[in-house]
Amino acid sequence: MIKLLSVALFAPLALAAQNKDRHTLAGTVRDGSSGETMIGASVVLLERPSVGTVTNAYGFYSITAPAGRYHILISFSGYAPDTVAVNLTRDTTVSVSLSVGQELKEVVIRSNRSNSNITQSLMGVQKLSTADIKNIPVLFGEKDILKTIQLLPGIESAGDGNSGFFVRGGAADQNLILLDEATVYNPSHLLGFFSTFNSDAIKDVTVYKGEMPAQYGGRLSSVLDVRMNDGNDQRYSVSGGIGLIASHLNLEGPIKKNKGSFLITARRTYADLFLKASADTTLRKSQLYFYDLNLKADYSFGDKDRVFLSGYLGQDKLGVTGQFGIDWGNSTATLRWNHIFSNRLFSNTSLIYSNYKYDIGITSNNDDITIASRIIDLHFKEDLQYSLGTDSKLNFGVDVIHHTLSPGIINTNAGASYNPLSLQKKYSLESAAYVSHDWTPARGWKVTYGLRASLFQVLGPGNFYSYDSVGNVDHTETAASGKVVTSYFNLEPRFSTSFQLNDVSSLKLAYARNVQNLHLLSNATSSTPTDLWIPSSPNVKPEIADQVSMGYFRNFSDNRYELSAEVYYKALQNQIDYKNGAQLEANENVEADLLYGPGRAYGLELYAKKKEGRLTGWISYTLSKTEIKVPGINNNTWFPAREDEPNNISIVGTYKVTKKWSFSANWVYNTGYPVTWPSGKYEVNGAPVWLYTERNGNRMPAYHRLDLGATVITKKTAHRESSWTFSVYNAYDRWNAYTITFKQDPNNPSQTIATKTALFGIIPSITYNFKF
Template sequence: MRLISCFLLLVISASVFAQDNVTISGKIRDKETGEELIGATVFVEELKTGAVADFDGFYSITLQSGYYTLRFNFIGYEPVLKEVKLLQNEHLNIVLSQSSNQLAAVEVSAFRNDENVKSAEMGVIKLNAAEMKTIPVLFGESDVMKTLTLMPGVATTGDGNTGLYVRGGGPDQNLILMDGAPLYNASHLLGFFSVFNGEALDDVTLYKGGIPANYGGRISSVLDVKLRDGNKEKLTTSGGLGLISSRLTLEGPLVKDKSSFIISGRRTYADQFLRFSKNETINNSILYFYDMNFKMDYKISEKDKIFFSGYHGRDVFDYNEMLSFDWGNTAGTLRWNHIFNDKLLMNTSLIYSKYDYSFNIFIDESEVTLFSGIEDVNLKVDWDWFPNDNNKVKFGISTILHDFSMPSFRSNIEDMESMDVPNKNAIETGIYIQNEQKLTERLSVNYGLRYSIFNLRGPGEVYDYDDEVERVTDTTSYKSDHIYKSYGGLEPRLSLVYLLDEHSSVKMSYNRGLQYLHLLSNTSAGSPSDLWIPVSNVIRPQIGNQFSTGYFRNFLDNMFETSVEVYYKTMDNIVDYKNGANILFNPTIETELLFGRGWAYGTEFFIKKRVGAFTGWVGYTISRSMRQIEGINNDKAYPQRYDRTHDLNILLSYAINPKWTLSGTWIYATGNPVTFPVGQYEYEGRLVSFYTERNAHRLPAYHRMDLSATYNPKKQGKRFHSSWNFSIFNVYARENPFMITFRESEINPGRQEAVRTALFRIVPSVTWNFKF
C-alpha cells in the first residue's frame, strides 16, 4: 500500500504545479466510415510534442493557456491542421480522410515517425492492416502471425507449427488477446493459418519486453489484437475468393451516427478437392476450418458507449469416418466505455473465452471420445487518467474464473469403462497501477506495479506426495468454492528512454511476471491436444524476469529506422515430462513431471525503410534459449527445442505504380534442436534405439523465399473496387524438414537411415479481393 501511495504522490505533486493548464480532448475518426482511429496522433507544432489516441480513438493533451496549431495524423490519411485558442478546457472531435496518393500513403507525421526513438516503449512491434496486406503469405491470406515471425526476436519452429516463440520463451508464455479475450490456441490447420482474419483487424501490438503493468498472466510476451468497428456511414461488403479459402465481410450502420456492426467469416475448402481423388479413403475424408468475427457498438451518449465483440472458430478433420479430430476457440467481450471528463475515462469489460478439443475413434458401431479444454470468465475495470501533459496514468483490477477440463474419455464399448478426470477450478485476480511520465525534455519513463494472486478452489480431491513426488501419501476432498491453495506476488515493470539528440536514444527496461498456467506438450511443433494445467500444491508458478537495453536511431528525416536491442531472460519453475510419461486420464499428473529453470539471451538488429515506393526491413537475431531440469540430460543444461542461434528475415516491397505492387520475403534460420538416436542394440530379437544427450543434434537449416504481386485495376466503379493477389510460397522448392524419422536401410540391413519429411514445396496462390 505504501508503494501505491508513493506512486500517486509523484503524479499528484506534478499536477499541483500545473493548475493554470487547460486540456483539449476528443476523438479522432475516419471520415468515410466513422470508425475511431487507434494510434492516430496529435502534434503541437509550437511545442514539438503531442499525444497518441487510445484504442477508442480518444486523445487528451494538457497545455498552458494560449494559441496553438494542432496537426492530426494517421497512417494513410491526409493530415488536418487546426488553430485553437485555449483559455479553458475544450472538446474537439476530428475526422480524417484517406490519402488519395497510394504511393505516399505510408508517410505519416514527424511525431509518429520518430515514436520509435522518443517513446519509452522498447521491444514493441506495432502493425496495422494496411501494412500486412503487402506481405506474401501462405495461400494468399493476410496473416498477422506470419507477419510477426518476420520480426527480430519472434520465431516459429517451421512449417506446420502452432505457436509463436518470443525471445526464447515457449508458446504457452504468450498472452494472446482478441479485443481483450484470451485465445489459448491461435492457429488453424496446424499453424498454416492463424485465427486472425485480416478483414476484421484494426490494430496489432506485440510486447516482447517492457510489458506494461496492465497485462499479466504470462511471462514472455503479449499480443494484443483489436477488432475494428463497423462502418457508421454506409453498408459495405468486402471479401476475397482464393484457391484454398474464401472470406466475406459485411458492415454498416444500425442506427445512423449511433450504432454500427461488422461480421466477417472465412472457410477453407481443401476438403472439396479430396473428392476428386480416385482413392476412396481419401475422397471420403474431410479437412477444413471456419471462423467468424463480429462486433457491434452503440453510442448511448457523448460520454458513454457500449461494444460487443465475439469470435468462434473450429478446425475439423475426419479420416474416412474412422477417425475424427476437431478443436477451436469461442470468445466474447462486452465493454462499456465511460468518459467522466477530459482527464478521466473508464472501461468495464465482461469477457468470456473457451478452448476445447475432441478426438473420436469409430469402429463399426462403437465409438471412443477423448476431450479436454479450458474455459474463462473475466470481469475487469480499467481507468485512464491524464493529470497533465507529462503524465498518463492507468490503473485497474481484474478477476478471472478458470475452469480446466482435464483429459477424459467416453466409450460405448462394453468392456471399456468411461473415465472422467475431475475438473480443476481457480480464481486469478490482478490489480495494477502504472504511469507514463516525461521527467525532462530528454528523459521519459514508464513505471508500474502489478500484484496478482491465484487461488485454487474446490470441488475436488487434492493429493499429497512423498518427497520424490512418485507416490500418493494422502488425499483430501474439498467442497465447492473452498480455497485450498494460493500463490501470489508483486510484478514490477519499468522502461525508460534517454534522448541523445533529435534522432537517437538509448532505452532500458525490466519486467517481472508470474504465470499460473503451464502447457504440457511432448512434440517439437506443438499440437491442438497439448494440455493446459494450473499450478497445484506441487506445480509452482512460472516466474519470468527480463532485462533489456537498446540503441535507436533514425536517418534521413525518419526515412530509415534502425535499432539494436539486447535482452537477458530468466524463467523459473519450468515443467517438462519424465521419459515415458503418461498424462492422459491421469488425476495424479504431478508424478509424471519434472521441474527446473530456463534462460535466454540474444541481440536483435533491425533496419526499416518506411517511406516511398520502395519499403521493407531486415531483421536479424542471434540468440540462445537453454533449459536445466533435474532428471533430464543428466541434470546438465540443454538447448530448448525452439532454440535458434541465427534468425534472418528480409522483406522488400516496391510499388511500381498505382496498379502494381511487388513484394518478397526471404527467411533463414538455424535448424531446431532435436534428439536423435546415436546407436542401437538388440533386445529380444528387436533393434532398440539408444539416446544420449537431450537436443544434442539439429535439423538442417530452415530457409525459403516467398514472392507476391498485387494488381489494382485503374478503372473501377464509384462503389465497386477489386484487386488481384498472386503469390508463390517457397519459390525455389526448399524441402524444409517437418520431421525426421528413422528406418532400417534397404541397402545396408541392420543399419538405420534418417528420412526427411517436408510438408510443402512450391505453393502458388491466386486471390481476388473485392469491396462494394
C-alpha cells in the first residue's frame, strides 16, 4: 500500500519534469445565450487530434502542448462548434462561448468525443442529459431524475411508491446522493412518488456505479452527482409547467451581465386543494402536498475567481388535522469558490450545510405525541486539479464532515399515557484526503488510479454501551464533549484502465474499495421518512466493499450505436441485519438488536443504445445475484438480500415524427424482491400467531409496466416556447404488488387468505410547459 501511495504521489511529478518545454492552454467554456458553464465540453487541437480534453464540473479546461500555432475546436452537444486560432508561445488563456447550432443540415456535435465511451478509462459511469430526462414518460407527468436512472443497467428500482434505488446489489443507503455537493439523505417526496430533484433546476446528472473517482467517498455502491443550473447572465427568462397534480416555475437572469446571475425554481403539488372540496369531513381536514425551492446565484470577480451560492429547501406534509401528521424535508446550502491559480492549477473550495428532519404528530384520546429526528452535516471540501502535461492530470484534495444525528425526541402532553423520551445525540467527524492521477502511458492505453485515506471518529458527549451475548448492557462508558471514543482509519485504493483495441472497441478493467460509516436501519419493505440513520460506533463497524469489474465496449455505424457488456463482483464486509423482533424506533440500545455478516454481489450488465436519427433510445439488461450470510439467520447459510432482483430489463425509445411532434415509451420488467412470509400458524387464546422460519425465503410477484408519452411543441421562437406533454403511466393497467398480507379466513379458520395491495393502475396525465 505504501508503494502504491508513493507511485500515486511521485510518478506524476516525474512526468511533469518531461513537459517543462511545453506551454499550457486553459480557459472556461460557456453557453453564449445564458452564460452557463458547460460540463463535459470537448476541447481538441486540430493540428494534434490526439491532444484534447473535456471541461470539468465547473467548465474549466487545461491542455499542455509544444509551442506552435494551433486551432482549437470546442464543441458541445446541440451547439455550433467554435474554432479559435492560438499562437502558443507561452501559457495562454482562451475562454469560449458557444451558440446553439443552426438546423441547416444534420450536424451532430457531442459533449464528448463521439467514441468517448471507448476511450475513457472509467467504467460503470452513466451520464444523463436534460433531454433524456425530459422525454421519459413518468408518473403524473412530473420529470424525475431518480426514476430515469433506474432505466439504466445495474440500477434497480426499490418498487412503486419509493424513490430509493439499488446499484449492483447495494442497499438504498449505500448510494451517495449529492445536490451541488451537498448530501441529500432522503431524496423523495410524498413517500417516494416523486424525487426531490426538480428537473427545471438541473444542469448535469452523473452516476458512478462502484468505480467512483477518489474525490468521492462515504458510500459503498454509487454516487449520484446532480449539478444545478447556474442561471442566465445574459437576459431574464421565465419558464414553467402546469400539470394535473403539480406546477413548477423557473425564474433566472443576470445580476450583472457577463458577471453574475441568479436562479429561482419552485414546485408545488396541490392534491390538498382538491381534498378541501370533498364532502368527506376527514378528507377536508387532510394534508397531502409537498413543495420545494431551488436557489442559486454566482458572481465573477475577474477572470480567475468566481463565487457560487446555492440552496435547496423541500418539505412534505401528510396527515389529517387532529389525528396525525408527518412533516419531513431536506435543506441544503453550498458556498463555492472557484479560483484559477494558473493555467495548470484549478481550485474549488466549498462550505456545505445539509439538514434532514422529520416530525410526527399523533393525537389519540387525550394523548398528543410528537416525535422529531434530525441529521445535520457541516462540510468543508478543497478540491484541486493540476495539469501535468498533454496526457496527464492530477486531482487531489481534502474533505471534512461533522455529523450530528438526533435519533429521536418524543414529547407528550401532561397526563398522557406515554412518557416523554429523548434519545442521545450522536456526534462524529468524517475526514479524508485523496489523490488521483489520469494518465495516458502509451497509445491506446488510458489509466486512472488513486488513493483515498479516510478517518471516522466517534465523538462525545454521550454514553456508549457494550452488550453481552443476549443483548443486555454489560458496560457503559461516558465520554465528555469532543472526546474521541473510537476511530476507524481505512485506505481506499481505486484503479481503472482501458485498452483501445481499435477506433471502435475497447476493453476495460477496474477495482475499487469503498468504506461507509453512516448506516440506515429499516426493516420495512420500502424506505420511509422515519427510517433511522446511525453512525459507526464501538459496536457498529464500518461497512466495506471491494469491487472488481471488466467490460467490453463497441461502437457501430460511425459511432451512432453503442454496445457494452460489463461483469462485476463485489465482496462486502460488516453488512447489517436484524434479530427477529428487532425494535428499531425509539430504542436507545438499538445496536443490541443488530447482526452483522459478509455479503457478495455479482452480475452481468448489457447495454445497447441508438444515439442518432428520428428513433433514439436504449435497451438494458441486468442479470445479478446478491446474498448475505449472517450468524444466527437461516442456519448460518447464504440467503438472498432484499436487493436481490436477478433479472432486470428496461426498453426506452423516443421517436421524433416531425419538428413539433415526438413520442416516447418505456417498458420495464424485474424479478420480484425477496420477502419473508409465514410458513405456518398456531393459535394462542383463540388468536392466530404466524410462524416464520426462513429469512427472505419467498419472492414478490414479478414487476412489469409500460409507459407512453407524447409531446407537441405549439410555439417555438428564439425566446419563446410552449408545449403540451401527454403521458400514460402503466398503460396496460398492470396491478403490481406493493404489499402482500396474510390473515385467517373468518369462514374457515384452518385456511389463510393472502391479500395483494397495489398502488397504481393506469394513470393518464397532461402538462403544459412554457418559456419566455
